[in-house]
Amino acid sequence: MRLMPDLKLTNYFRRTLFNESGLETESLLYDVRQTLRVTGTTSLFEKLSEQPVVFRETWTALKPILSSTEFEQAADELREEAVDLAARLGHVHAVKPLDLGESRAHHIEASLRLYHYILPKLLLTACLLEREFGLSRPHAIKPLDREIKRIPRGAPARMIALEKIDLPPADRELRQSLEDVRSTLGLNEVPEEFATLALWPDYLQASWKNLKPLIQDAKFPAAANQLRTKAQLLAEPLAISLTVPRKNIEDADESIDAASTQMRAWVQTLPSSVLNIILLDLDWHKPRELRASPFRVETKKSEGVLQ
Amino acid sequence: MTWLEYQNRQKIAELADGFMSYAEGGREHNETLIFLHGIPTWGYMWKDYLHVFSRTRRVIVPDLMGYGFSDKRDVFDRSLARQASYLVELMDQLQVKSATFIAHDLGGGLALRLATEYASRVDRLVLVNTVSYDSWPIELMLQLGHPRVERALPTSAVRQLLKWAMRQGFTSRPSGELLDDILRPYSTETGKLSLIRNASALNTNLTTELTPKLPSMQAPTLLLWGVDDRFQPSYYARRLQDDIPNCELVRIEGARHFVMLEQPQQMIREISRFLVQNPIDKSQKPAIGTDENLSKPKRKKKKDTLSPGELHA
Numbered sequence: 001m002r003l004m005p006d007l008k009l010t011n012y013f014r015r016t017l018f019n020e021s022g023l024e025t026e027s028l029l030y031d032v033r034q035t036l037r038v039t040g041t042t043s044l045f046e047k048l049s050e051q052p053v054v055f056r057e058t059w060t061a062l063k064p065i066l067s068s069t070e071f072e073q074a075a076d077e078l079r080e081e082a083v084d085l086a087a088r089l090g091h092v093h094a095v096k097p098l099d100l101g102e103s104r105a106h107h108i109e110a111s112l113r114l115y116h117y118i119l120p121k122l123l124l125t126a127c128l129l130e131r132e133f134g135l136s137r138p139h140a141i142k143p144l145d146r147e148i149k150r151i152p153r154g155a156p157a158r159m160i161a162l163e164k165i166d167l168p169p170a171d172r173e174l175r176q177s178l179e180d181v182r183s184t185l186g187l188n189e190v191p192e193e194f195a196t197l198a199l200w201p202d203y204l205q206a207s208w209k210n211l212k213p214l215i216q217d218a219k220f221p222a223a224a225n226q227l228r229t230k231a232q233l234l235a236e237p238l239a240i241s242l243t244v245p246r247k248n249i250e251d252a253d254e255s256i257d258a259a260s261t262q263m264r265a266w267v268q269t270l271p272s273s274v275l276n277i278i279l280l281d282l283d284w285h286k287p288r289e290l291r292a293s294p295f296r297v298e299t300k301k302s303e304g305v306l307q
Numbered sequence: 308m309t310w311l312e313y314q315n316r317q318k319i320a321e322l323a324d325g326f327m328s329y330a331e332g333g334r335e336h337n338e339t340l341i342f343l344h345g346i347p348t349w350g351y352m353w354k355d356y357l358h359v360f361s362r363t364r365r366v367i368v369p370d371l372m373g374y375g376f377s378d379k380r381d382v383f384d385r386s387l388a389r390q391a392s393y394l395v396e397l398m399d400q401l402q403v404k405s406a407t408f409i410a411h412d413l414g415g416g417l418a419l420r421l422a423t424e425y426a427s428r429v430d431r432l433v434l435v436n437t438v439s440y441d442s443w444p445i446e447l448m449l450q451l452g453h454p455r456v457e458r459a460l461p462t463s464a465v466r467q468l469l470k471w472a473m474r475q476g477f478t479s480r481p482s483g484e485l486l487d488d489i490l491r492p493y494s495t496e497t498g499k500l501s502l503i504r505n506a507s508a509l510n511t512n513l514t515t516e517l518t519p520k521l522p523s524m525q526a527p528t529l530l531l532w533g534v535d536d537r538f539q540p541s542y543y544a545r546r547l548q549d550d551i552p553n554c555e556l557v558r559i560e561g562a563r564h565f566v567m568l569e570q571p572q573q574m575i576r577e578i579s580r581f582l583v584q585n586p587i588d589k590s591q592k593p594a595i596g597t598d599e600n601l602s603k604p605k606r607k608k609k610k611d612t613l614s615p616g617e618l619h620a
Contacts, residue, residue, distance in 0.1 A: 022458065039380060040497065103317035103328040103376055161380045163497035166462055199495070202311075 025049050028059050035067045038118050039155045040162025043192045053252035054259050061244045069149045072297050074234040078120040080291045081230050085223040086278035087287040090214045094207035095283040109284050110160035113294040115193045115277045126266035127235035132242050133260035156295040164195035174201050191273050224271040310488040313351050322396050325378030329369040332361025339365040339403050345412020347502050348489055349375025375492045379501035385508035391420045409433040416514045423520040430587045432528040436539045436564050444509035445538050447472050452506030462499045476564035521550040527585040528554040533566030
C-alpha cells in the first residue's frame with residue numbers, strides 16, 4: 001500500500017535513526033521515571049530537559065537523593081500533611097451526580113492515585129533545586145555519616161500509564177474549561193494533572209465547577225503556603241548533599257538562572273496541585289486512606305557512608 | 308452512540324498483567340458471543356452489534372490489551388499468542404466456559420489461534436476480513452511498529468496517517484467524526500506509544516504456524532468478507548475456506564475492510580443465520596451464573612435486527 005506522498009515515514013526514520021543527539025536526554029528521562037517510580041515523564045523534568053546539559057548535570061547530582069529512602073519518607077510525610085490540610089478545605093462531591101461507568105471510574109481514580117503519589121515528590125524536588133540553583137556558587141558536599149538505602153527502581157506494578165491530552169484541545173468547550181483552570185490558578189500553562197483529567201471532559205467540568213470555589217476561598221492559599229513551608233523544611237536536610245557543578249553548564253552556554261526561575265515557579269505552583277488532587281481524591285477515599293502512600297515502599301534506614 | 312457513551316458502558320477486568328476494559332450486554336442469556344476488534348481500532352467498532360445481539364445472547368466486547376481503554380502501559384507482551392491467553396483469562400474471570408467469536412482483522416487472527424490452541428473454549432467462529440497465513444502485517448503497520456516512530460512522529464502526525472489509511476478501508480469516505488471516535492484512544496502520547504507497540508507485536512509467524520492445524524479445526528466457521536478490501540484480499544478468504552472444514556464463505560459486495568460499518572444489516576443477517584443454523588451442542592454446561600435465571604418467565608423471542616433508527620444512533 002502506497003504511503004501518503006507528503007508524509008514519508010522513511011524520511012522521518014532517516015532523520016532519527018542517524019541522529020543520536022536526543023538519545024542521552026531520552027535515557028536520562030527514562031532514568032528519572034525509574035527513579036521516581038512513575039509511568040510517564042512529568043512536566044517538571046520535561047521542562048528541565050529543554051537544557052540538555054543543565055538536565056544532565058542536575059540529574060547526576062539529584063539522583064542519589066531521589067533514589068533514597070529518606071527522600072521517599074520525606075515525600076510520605078509531606079503527603080500526610082497535605083491530606084490533613086486538604087481535608088479542612090471542604091469537599092468537591094463531583095463523582096456521584098455523574099454516570100461514569102466502571103471503566104472510566106477506574107481510569108480516573110487510578111490517575112488521581114498516580115498524581116497523589118508523584119506530586120509531593122515533585123514538590124520536594126523543586127524545593128531542593130530551588131535552594132541549590134539559588135546559591136551563587138555550588139557549596140562543597142558534606143558527606144553523610146551513614147549509608148543511604150535505596151528504594152526499588154521502576155513504576156509500581158499497578159500504577160496506571162501517565163496519560164495527558166495534547167494541548168490545546170480541539171474541542172472548544174474543553175479548551176474554555178482548561179483556560180478557566182489556568183487563569184484561576186494564575187499560571188502560564190495548564191497544569192499537567194488537569195491535562196490528564198481532560199481525558200474525561202464531563203468529569204473535568206463537573207469537578208472543576210465544585211473545586212474552583214474551594215480554590216478561591218481564602219483558606220486555600222493559606223493551606224498552600226503551609227504546605228510549601230513544610231516541603232522546604234523537609235527538603236533542608238536532603239539539600240546539604242546536593243551540588244550541581246556549574247562549569248559544564250557554563251561551557252555549554254546554558255543557563256542556571258533559567259532553571260532557577262523554573263524551579264521557583266514550581267515551588268509556587270505545586271502545593272496547589274498537591275491539594276487539588278487530594279480534594280478530588282476525597283470523592284473516592286477517606287482522609288485516613290489518603291494519608292498512606294498509594295504506592296508504599298519499604299523505607300527502613302541503615303548505617304553507613306554516603307558514596 | 309458516541310465513543311464516550313460507549314466507554315461509559317465499559318467494565319474492567321483485572322488480569323495478571325494489567326487491566327482489560329470490556330463492554331457487556333445480555334448477561335442473562337446462556338449463549339455467549341465475543342466480538343474481537345483489529346488494529347488500529349477498539350471494541351467501539353462493534354457497538355451496534357452489542358446492542359442487537361445482547362437481546363438474545365450474552366455479548367462481550369473486550370478492548371484487547373494495549374488497545375482502546377484497556378491497559379496501555381509499556382510493560383506487557385501484545386503478541387497474538389499472549390493476547391489469546393489474556394482472552395482466556397478474561398473468559399475465566401467472567402465465568403464463560405466457551406463462546407462464539409466474531410472477529411475482524413487482527414481479531415480474526417486471534418480467533419484462529421483460539422480455535423486451534425484453545426479449541427474447547429470456541430463454539431463457533433465468524434471471521435470478518437481477517438488476517439491469516441502471511442496476509443499481514445500491512446506495510447503501514449510494519450513501519451508504524453518501528454521503535455523510533457515514537458520520537459520521529461508527533462501524535463497528530465500518527466493520527467493523520469492512520470485516518471488516511473483507514474479511509475482506504477471504506478468504499479465511501481467515512482465521516483471525520485467516526486474516524487476521530489475510532490482513533491480516540493490513540494490520540495495521546497501514551498495511546499500513540501501503545502499503538503506503536505501493538506504494531507511492533509504483529510508477527511505473521513503466529514498465523515503461518517497455524518496452517519497445518521486449520522484442517523483439524525472443529526468449530527463451525529463463517530467467513531464474511533468485504534470483497535473490495537485492499538488490506539486483506541479475498542483470495543485469503545478462499546484459502547481459508549479450502550483449509551477449514553465446515554467453513555462457509557459469504558462475499559459481501561460493495562464493501563471493503565471495515566465491512567461491519569459499511570454493511571451492518573447484511574452482516575447481522577448473515578451472523579444471525581449462521582448462529583441459528585449451527586446451534587451449540589445442548590449437552591454443554593451453561594455459563595455459570597445463569598442457573599438462577601431458569602425460573603424466570605420465558606420472554607418473547609426477539610430478532611437479531613437493527614432498525615434504521617438504531618443504526619444511526
